[in-house]
Amino acid sequence: MEEKEKNLILDDEKDILLGHEYDGIQELDNPMPPWWLYGFYFTIALSVVYLLWYDVLGIGPSQSEEYQREMEQAAARYGIESPADAPAVDFASLEVFTDSENLELGRQVYIRPTQLCITCHGAQGQGLVGPDLTNDYWKHGCDLPSLMVSIREGFPQQGMPAYGSGQRLTDLELQQLASYLISLRGTEPEGAKPPDMSRSEPCEL
Numbered sequence: 001m002e003e004k005e006k007n008l009i010l011d012d013e014k015d016i017l018l019g020h021e022y023d024g025i026q027e028l029d030n031p032m033p034p035w036w037l038y039g040f041y042f043t044i045a046l047s048v049v050y051l052l053w054y055d056v057l058g059i060g061p062s063q064s065e066e067y068q069r070e071m072e073q074a075a076a077r078y079g080i081e082s083p084a085d086a087p088a089v090d091f092a093s094l095e096v097f098t099d100s101e102n103l104e105l106g107r108q109v110y111i112r113p114t115q116l117c118i119t120c121h122g123a124q125g126q127g128l129v130g131p132d133l134t135n136d137y138w139k140h141g142c143d144l145p146s147l148m149v150s151i152r153e154g155f156p157q158q159g160m161p162a163y164g165s166g167q168r169l170t171d172l173e174l175q176q177l178a179s180y181l182i183s184l185r186g187t188e189p190e191g192a193k194p195p196d197m198s199r200s201e202p203c204e205l
């Protein structure tokens with residue numbers, strides 16, 4: 001009896017055979033299992049609800065609204081202003097630090113392994129791949145704001161990434177670092193790289 005049932009099913013296969021064959025393999029037109037089918041219908045229904053909710057009716061927040069909201073929550077929680085609200089610092093209005101505390105903080109930024117300054121400009125600023133930073137010859141300006149801009153922007157064409165390594169510095173760190181470089185001026189470290197006279201104007205401060 002069981003044998004017969006099996007044969008019956010096999011005999012019926014010819015009715016649901018799809019008419020193609022590859023390397024002797026044929027395909028039956030079996031119905032999808034119901035759990036799969038209902039799952040499929042469910043996702044279609046859900047996509048319609050999703051589309052209406054977020055895009056057509058705009059009830060749900062968009063990505064940028066969610067981002068904005070999270071930034072506001074973070075600002076409220078950690079007391080940070082969002083970058084857009086922070087007033088842009090006018091570098092020209094800043095003073096060169098001359099006190100030992102700020103110069104020491106600047107020195108620490110200069111030798112910080114993640115900033116890479118010393119790998120190109122040397123531990124004493126004497127210059128290696130990059131130019132000597134202790135002499136009076138500058139290409140991009142020798143005053144505090146020019147130095148801060150030089151460091152912030154870097155010279156990607158010449159091989160110096162922004163901030164030396166791409167690792168961001170705060171405006172205060174930039175000010176301390178640039179002040180430290182100014183304090184190195186005229187120190188004549190050993191092995192100082194000669195200035196490239198063809199492109200350098202003596203620094204007038």
Ligand code: HEC
Nearest residue numbers: 115116117120130138139140141150155158159160163164
């Ligand atoms: C990968 C190498 C490299 C690193 C790292 C690097 N620099 Fe430079 N830097 C250069 C080169 C090359 C130049 C010359 C750019 C030019 O000729 O226009 C330069 C130029 C400068 C100048 C402008 C000099 C001028 O004549 O006006 C300053 C200031 C400076 N670097 C500071 C720094 C500080 C501070 C750091 C670390 C935060 C740093 N650099 C990290 C390669 C580097």
